[in-house]
Amino acid sequence: MYVVAGVTGKVGSAAAAALLERGKKLRVLVRDEARGRRWAERGAEVAVGSLDDWEFLTGALRGASGALLMVPSPDHIDLKDVCRCQMAMVDALAAGIAAARVKNVVFISSIGGQLPDGNGPARSHHYAESRIAESGAVTTFVRAAYFMENWLFSLQPVLQNGLLPSYLDESRAIPMVSAVDVGETAVDALLDPPRATRVIELSGPREYRPSDVALELGRVLGRPVQLVTVPPSGAAGALAAAGYQPQVAGLFAELYAGLNSGRIGWQGGAAHALRGQVHLEQVLAAVTRPLA
Numbered sequence: 087m088y089v090v091a092g093v094t095g096k097v098g099s100a101a102a103a104a105l106l107e108r109g110k111k112l113r114v115l116v117r118d119e120a121r122g123r124r125w126a127e128r129g130a131e132v133a134v135g136s137l138d139d140w141e142f143l144t145g146a147l148r149g150a151s152g153a154l155l156m157v158p159s160p161d162h163i164d165l166k167d168v169c170r171c172q173m174a175m176v177d178a179l180a181a182g183i184a185a186a187r188v189k190n191v192v193f194i195s196s197i198g199g200q201l202p203d204g205n206g207p208a209r210s211h212h213y214a215e216s217r218i219a220e221s222g223a224v225t226t227f228v229r230a231a232y233f234m235e236n237w238l239f240s241l242q243p244v245l246q247n248g249l250l251p252s253y254l255d256e257s258r259a260i261p262m263v264s265a266v267d268v269g270e271t272a273v274d275a276l277l278d279p280p281r282a283t284r285v286i287e288l289s290g291p292r293e294y295r296p297s298d299v300a301l302e303l304g305r306v307l308g309r310p311v312q313l314v315t316v317p318p319s320g321a322a323g324a325l326a327a328a329g330y331q332p333q334v335a336g337l338f339a340e341l342y343a344g345l346n347s348g349r350i351g352w353q354g355g356a357a358h359a360l361r362g363q364v365h366l367e368q369v370l371a372a373v374t375r376p377l378a
């Protein structure tokens with residue numbers, strides 16, 4: 087039986103569906119029982135609790151052949167200390183893994199997870215990589231590139247006035263990956279675990295520039311889409327205006343600045359580089375087709 091967290095989200099749902107398609111027994115972790123119902127209808131066990139509760143995790147992970155875990159972004163935008171909250175979740179995950187004696191773990195980390203700081207939201211992934219490595223499980227850390235699906239958060243201005251805002255350098259191609267490929271890669275690692283803890287650095291079939299995204303969105307929607315590049319510091323202002331605490335706004339500004347400068351990139355070396363199959367065109371087409 088395999089345990090999957092985050093099944094109401096993009097990576098977790100892709101992974102859970104892939105496990106069921108491969109005929110595996112599944113236990114999903116949800117915060118809200120009602121949101122687990124569709125998985126129960128597909129034959130999964132449902133465990134209800136939070137990823138920051140180590141006692142819940144210990145029970146939910148017990149007996150698992152493998153577990154797919156992550157540290158989701160906190161959903162309280164007014165949370166003052168996000169980093170502390172995410173580190174507490176990592177501590178709970180590590181304690182749960184150790185107490186339940188799970189031997190096979192896949193953890194969703196991110197590009198820049200090798201860096202202790204200057205990497206925006208990946209700071210919690212860096213902490214997770216060290217804490218979970220000490221938990222006694224052989225772990226595959228899947229450092230995922232910038233999700234292609236992130237662009238869909240900007241759909242509203244695109245549909246309203248044909249403008250695609252971006253904090254990324256328009257001429258710089260960066261690694262991007264679909265959350266579907268992240269889920270599939272996680273499942274491959276769960277079903278064929280390594281002998282020792284390892285890192286996979288996962289990007290999509292190729293790198294993309296923000297201008298490629300604008301071009302492709304325009305093609306899918308059948309109307310011109312103009313890229314509007316805003317300096318990374320603008321991300322801090324926009325998030326602060328939307329009610330996010332300065333720490334979160336600062337982390338995202340740091341992420342964009344790091345991707346633009348190349349400071350946030352792949353580690354290489356012993357980390358295993360892998361490419362997914364899903365193209366940006368597929369991600370954008372799937373969601374925008376009914377809107378066009």
Ligand SMILES: NC(=O)c1ccc[n+]([C@@H]2O[C@H](COP(=O)([O-])OP(=O)(O)OC[C@H]3O[C@@H](n4cnc5c(N)ncnc54)[C@H](OP(=O)(O)O)[C@@H]3O)[C@@H](O)[C@H]2O)c1
Nearest residue numbers: 092093094095096097117136137156157158196230232233
């Ligand atoms: N976006 C990127 O570019 C990127 C890049 C690299 C790595 N990542 C990592 O990829 C991971 C997966 O991302 P995603 O896009 O699939 O996430 P997502 O779609 O935002 O889904 C998050 C999931 O986590 C669940 N969740 C949140 N807080 C929880 C808690 N306290 N206890 C239990 N479940 C909780 C949510 O459940 P509810 O339904 O209850 O809200 C939801 O199922 C994240 O951890 C992120 O750090 C993202």
